[in-house]
Amino acid sequence: MRTRAGTTIIETPKNHVLTELRSAPPSRQAVEDLVQTDRPGVITLADGSGLIAFVPAWSGQRLYWAIDDDIVLLSTSARSIAGAVGPRLNRNSLAATLIGTLPLGISMRLSPWSGVHAAAPFEMLHVDQNFAAHLIPVAPRIDPIADDEAIEEGIAQLRKSLMEAVHYRIRSSAAVTCDISGGVDSAANAYMLRALHRGFNVTRARAHSKWNLDDRWAERIVNDLHLPLIEYPSIGSTSFAYDATSPYAYGNVPETPINWSDTEGYVRSLARRRNRHARIQFTGLGGDELFSALPALAWSLVRELPLSSPRMAIRYCLNYRIPLRRGIPSLANRTGYGEHLEQCLRDLAADGKTPDDQLAWTAGAVSFPSCMSEEAKGLSLDLPFDPGGIQPLNRDRTVHQALESLLGQANITRQLNDMFPESRTTWTSPFLDPRVIRAALALPMRMREHPFLNKPMLYKAMRGFMPREIFARTTKGEYTSESYSAIQRDRGRLLRDLAGGALADLGLVDPKKLKTRFSMKLLSSEFLFELQRFSAVERWVRNVL
Incomplete structure (x- = not known):
């Protein structure tokens, strides 16, 4: 703990870094550039007008803060601050956390501890000299390619960003392992590692059923790469998905409940591998968000190609068997993000669920869990902030959905690294690299669709590195x-x-x-x-x- 000019900074363990910018105050542009990065820890700027603090968005961490007796407490750990102001669980936040379909725009702003506030990714905290605090949104930097002639250049930039992201992650002497699930994203990691002439081992959790085609595709990929495969028991046989009592590995309790407990047994098996040296473990996290057709894609396409929008609207309704009287208004909907969140909460309060609109900002229905108490339902709707004032991460709903979900994947990666430090393993994914994200989301939305290929955008970026057959796979694993x-x-x-x-x-x-x-x-x-x-x-x- 360090104190300076009435500001107390609580640093968290496990190499969470705090940086104070002591030189001449940087420009707003320089500050926003730092927000867009993936470096860990809290960054603070202080001058005569007050204090600005933030956590880089792609670090997977969040900024937690509290003001106690004119002392500002900042940390990436809510528990550290709670220990200083009084560790009391926030029943409202816990109740909201039980709603698995709760919009991420709300859940990212919740702190599980009373008296401790949370800033969402891409938000900066400003505290003035009177200790009045408010949050400043920073828009993620995405520069869409508007000119068709620049698409090939955009693909080349995506390819370059992917290769540089992988190369950056293997620049040390650490051993490298790569998870091969049988899917496109994990396979892309393996083929990029081979293209960079880096030796690595391959790991995989066996499927529960012999009819699961992921096993066969994983074997084909491993055989093509001529690498030995280290197999582990199936995900289901080692799952913690329905375990409500077990301690966390090594006693490292995460900042918030984890949503990947179904794969926790597999992760523990990987972490138990004793290595004399550090190890880098590649995963495919983030690949679906960057390259797949997300729920709001049709909404984005009718705006990207306005002359074709009538035909696309009719085709969308026919393909998904949606009545025109319901599908056309959804495609034409221009409701703002904050207004949408407010309407979600009103619908929950009135009916216990929201309409199932796949083209809305938050795709699909939001509903109270069936076993939630009536008191908890009321608590979950009593939020410490105004949802109507929340700004979207991007005006395009597909890009917004991708960014929100990618931030969730970055948080999972951070939890993996925080919970298993003793294994000397660094979990990472090139699809969560900020430069890769910007390059992929800059490409036109229509490039996410192809009649015969999965993730056609990634296919074009990987041409020459990776067999086309992997992208032409017509089935997915069933779990x-x-x-x-x-x-x-x-x-x-x-x-x-x-x-x-x-x-x-x-x-x-x-x-x-x-x-x-x-x-x-x-x-x-x-x-x-x-x-x-x-x-x-x-x-x-x-x-x-």
């Missing part, structure tokens, strides 16, 4: 059966843990509703997702209390 196997294994114990657990003690879960749902012979897929979220939050609360 639903693994989820059902995991819940059947843990069903009785999970009911006891949730019905008599910390969330029930806090009044956020209705034990009677839980027992009723568990009494059903067949659990719906929607309820399984609810249970995963409830388990993750219950486990986190038990570990911090």
Whole structure:
């Protein structure tokens, strides 16, 4: 802890860095350039008018802050600040966290501790001399390519950015391993490593079913690369998805509940590999957001190609079997992001769910979990900020959805590195590199669609490095059966843990509703997702209390 001019900075462990810009005050442009990076830690600027603090957006961290007796507390760890102002869990935030479909624009601004505030990525905190605080949004820098003649140049820039991102990550002498799931993104990592003539090992979690085609594609990719494959048990057999009580690995409790507990067993297996030297573990996180057709794509296309919009609108309604009277208004909708969030909360308060509109800012329906208590529903809607004032990350809904989801993937990568430091493994993904993100999102939206290829944008960037057949794959791996196997294994114990657990003690879960749902012979897929979220939050609360 360090104190300077009435400002207390609480630094977090595990090499979370704090940087103070002591030289002449930089320009607004220079500050915004730092916001767009992926360097970890809090950056502060102080002059005669007050204090500005932020965390670079792509670091996967968030800025938490509090003002206590005219002292400003800043950290990437909410728990560090809570320890200084009084560690009390925020029931409102925990209740909102139970809503797995809650818009990211809201969930990214929640702190699980009372008295501790959170700034979302791409927001700067300004505290004036009177200790009045407000947040300043910074727009992510995306420069869309408007000229068709510049598309090839854009593809070349994407290719260059990808290769530079991989090269930057392997510049040290650390050993390199690459996860091969059988999908396009992890395969692209492997082929880029080979193109850079870097030796590496390949890892994979076996599929639960012998009919899962991911295994076959993974074998084909590994055979093409002529590399030995290190296999681990299936994701489902080592899953923590329905575990509400286990301690976290090495006792490293994350800042917020994790949403990747289904793969935690596989991650632990990788972390248990003892290496004499440091290791870099490549993942495919972020590839879907950058290159796949996201839910709002049709909304973006009718604006990118206005002359073709009538034909595209009719085709969209026919392809998805949506009545024209419902599909056309969705495509023409111009509701702002903040207004959309306000409407979501009004619909939740009135009906317990929102309309299922795939073209909205937050695709799909938002609904209260079936076993959430009535008190928790009310608490979840009582937010410490005005959602109507939140600005989108981009005016284009597809780009906004991609950026929001990519920020979530960056947070997962940060959690992996914070929770498993003892393994001497650095988890990373080139698809979360800021330069790669800017290059990919600058390309026209129509390049995300192709009649025969998956992720055609990535295919064009990888031409010459990677076989076309991988992009022409027509099927995806199926993992639903693994989820059902995991819940059947843990069903009785999970009911006891949730019905008599910390969330029930806090009044956020209705034990009677839980027992009723568990009494059903067949659990719906929607309820399984609810249970995963409830388990993750219950486990986190038990570990911090």
